[in-house]
Amino acid sequence: MIKSVLITGANAGLGKEAARQLAQQPGIEKIYLGCRNRDKARLVQSELEKLSGKRIFEIVLIDVSNLDSVRNAVAQLPACIDALIMNAGGTGGKHFNEKNSEGVTQIFAVNLLGHAVLTEELLKANKLKYVALYAGSEAARGVKEMGMKRPDLKTSSIEEFVSIGDGSFYGDTHDATIPYGPIKYMAALWISSMARKHPKIRFITMSPGATTGTEGFNTLSPLKQFFMKSMMQAMLLLGKVHRVETGAQRYIDGLFNDTYKSGSFYASQKGLTGPLGEQGLIFADINNENFQDNAYQAIQRFIK
Ligand SMILES: NC(=O)c1ccc[n+]([C@@H]2O[C@H](COP(=O)([O-])OP(=O)(O)OC[C@H]3O[C@@H](n4cnc5c(N)ncnc54)[C@H](OP(=O)(O)O)[C@@H]3O)[C@@H](O)[C@H]2O)c1
Numbered sequence: 001m002i003k004s005v006l007i008t009g010a011n012a013g014l015g016k017e018a019a020r021q022l023a024q025q026p027g028i029e030k031i032y033l034g035c036r037n038r039d040k041a042r043l044v045q046s047e048l049e050k051l052s053g054k055r056i057f058e059i060v061l062i063d064v065s066n067l068d069s070v071r072n073a074v075a076q077l078p079a080c081i082d083a084l085i086m087n088a089g090g091t092g093g094k095h096f097n098e099k100n101s102e103g104v105t106q107i108f109a110v111n112l113l114g115h116a117v118l119t120e121e122l123l124k125a126n127k128l129k130y131v132a133l134y135a136g137s138e139a140a141r142g143v144k145e146m147g148m149k150r151p152d153l154k155t156s157s158i159e160e161f162v163s164i165g166d167g168s169f170y171g172d173t174h175d176a177t178i179p180y181g182p183i184k185y186m187a188a189l190w191i192s193s194m195a196r197k198h199p200k201i202r203f204i205t206m207s208p209g210a211t212t213g214t215e216g217f218n219t220l221s222p223l224k225q226f227f228m229k230s231m232m233q234a235m236l237l238l239g240k241v242h243r244v245e246t247g248a249q250r251y252i253d254g255l256f257n258d259t260y261k262s263g264s265f266y267a268s269q270k271g272l273t274g275p276l277g278e279q280g281l282i283f284a285d286i287n288n289e290n291f292q293d294n295a296y297q298a299i300q301r302f303i304k
Contacts, residue, residue, distance in 0.1 A: 001027055002082040002130060002255060008034040008064055008115070009088030011044045013214030014135065017248035018085060019044075023052035025256065030056055032081065034073065034088070036063035064088045064114030065106060067303075074121040083131040083255050084122065086115040091176035093219045097167055102302045105167040107179050112187045113165070116299045119194065128201060132194070133254045136205035138267045139177070140185035141283055145240065145272065146231055151182040156291040161186055161298030176220055177228070188265040188279070188286060189295035195263030196289070197296075205265040206254040208247030210272035212236050235272070242273045250276070 005022055009015040010033035019031050033048075035041035041059040048057050062073035092107025099105055104113050115134065122128040142150030153160055163169035164182045173179070188205040195203035210232070217228045235241040254260050261278075265286055269277030280287035 003027055004030040004032070004079065004081045005083045005085060005255070006032040006034055006060060006077070006081045007085040007087055008062060008118070011035040011037065011040040014208050014211060014244060014248050014251070015085070015087040016044055016048070017244045018087065018251045019048055019057065020051055021245075021248055021252050022255075023048065023054055023056060025252070028056065030058060030079075032058050032060045032077065034060045034062045034064075036061065036069070036088075062118075064118065065100065065109040067102065067114065067117050070114050070118045071121055074118065074125055074127065077122075077127055080127045080129055081122070082129045084119065084128055084133065085251055085255070086118070086132070086134045087251070088114070089135060091180060091217065091220055096176045096219075097173060097179070099166065102304070104165045104302050105179065107176055108165050108167070108183055111180075111183045112190065113299065113302055115187075116190060117303060120303075123198065123201075131202045131204070131255050132191075133251060134187055134191050134203075134205045135251070136188050136191075136207040136265055136267060137180070137184040138207055138209070138272050139181035140188055140207075140265070140267070141279065142181060143272065145235065146177070146228065148177055148181050151185045153182075153285075156285070156288070156294055158294045158297045158301070161295045162301055165298060165302055174221060175224060177224070186295045186298075189292040190299060191265070192263045192280075192286070193289075193292040193296035196292075199262070202258060202260075202262040204254050204260050204262065205267075206250050206260070206276075207265075207267035208250050209268050209274075210235065210241040211244050211247030212241050213244040214247075240271055240273060246273075 063069040089111040096107040265279040
């Protein structure tokens with residue numbers, strides 16, 4: 001029975017909506033709002049309390065791009081959690097391609113490295129009981145509609161995954177949508193590797209699908225922002241994008257419905273919305289255990 005959940009990036013977009021929906025689930029006693037900014041977190045905490053009529057939201061300060069902050073958050077977490085939603089992420093801010101002290105790009109740190117360390121630290125401290133859900137993306141298999149190519153890995157070796165982490169895989173770019181897909185792809189492989197290493201925890205990657213009403217594109221360059229937002233508006237009109245309630249509902253389903261199998265990556269079967277499909281059945285490389293373990297090993301190289 002899931003009674004307590006930690007959500008990273010809970011002050012906006014899908015994370016905040018997931019917190020709102022979770023509060024309506026029977027049996028939920030505690031929702032930890034993992035946020036990097038205390039003021040934003042307090043505002044959201046009181047908004048969620050008003051909306052739900054429940055005082056079950058507790059703030060956990062965590063900047064997932066900073067490993068000290070991640071470790072500190074685990075130490076500060078007052079109790080063990082039943083489930084984790086690794087939602088913080090997106091395009092990595094204005095300096096997405098700059099490397100940090102671990103030698104990874106900001107966009108890699110926020111989408112993957114921080115969550116890898118968070119999960120490992122929770123497990124080491126015996127503070128995670130049942131489910132770990134990662135916010136994946138259809139970008140992991142490329143998104144034609146938005147001009148995002150399918151990640152083109154040559155060997156899927158540890159070295160190649162290291163190059164996704166340090167940014168050399170895609171080189172010097174000003175477009176955050178270029179590294180985003182390969183990072184989300186690697187994250188899905190990492191989740192599958194973790195599932196085999198920790199069979200008592202259900203590890204899944206769940207894409208929320210193309211979702212409007214979030215702040216996801218706000219730190220892209222003005223031109224790219226204009227392009228992506230116009231594209232989303234057009235796609236909403238065409239019914240090819242859904243609202244934040246629907247995107248967040250996928251997280252909730254992933255947590256509570258254990259027919260979503262550990263180690264699997266679920267995303268829209270076709271396009272960016274609609275019924276979910278297991279991606280490993282569509283793209284065999286997702287289920288390649290060597291690739292999964294190489295992704296895991298590459299992440300370990302960056303953890304001191
Ligand atoms: N929206 C979509 O269409 C879509 C599709 C597929 C996958 N996703 C994935 O879904 C997740 C949520 O996306 P969204 O659209 O809801 O984005 P969003 O509205 O931009 O929300 C992102 C959240 O992550 C937080 N965050 C960013 N960097 C952080 C850090 N270093 N430490 C802690 N928190 C941090 C943000 O906090 P601040 O307010 O402090 O910046 C915010 O709360 C992302 O992982 C994204 O890749 C989204």
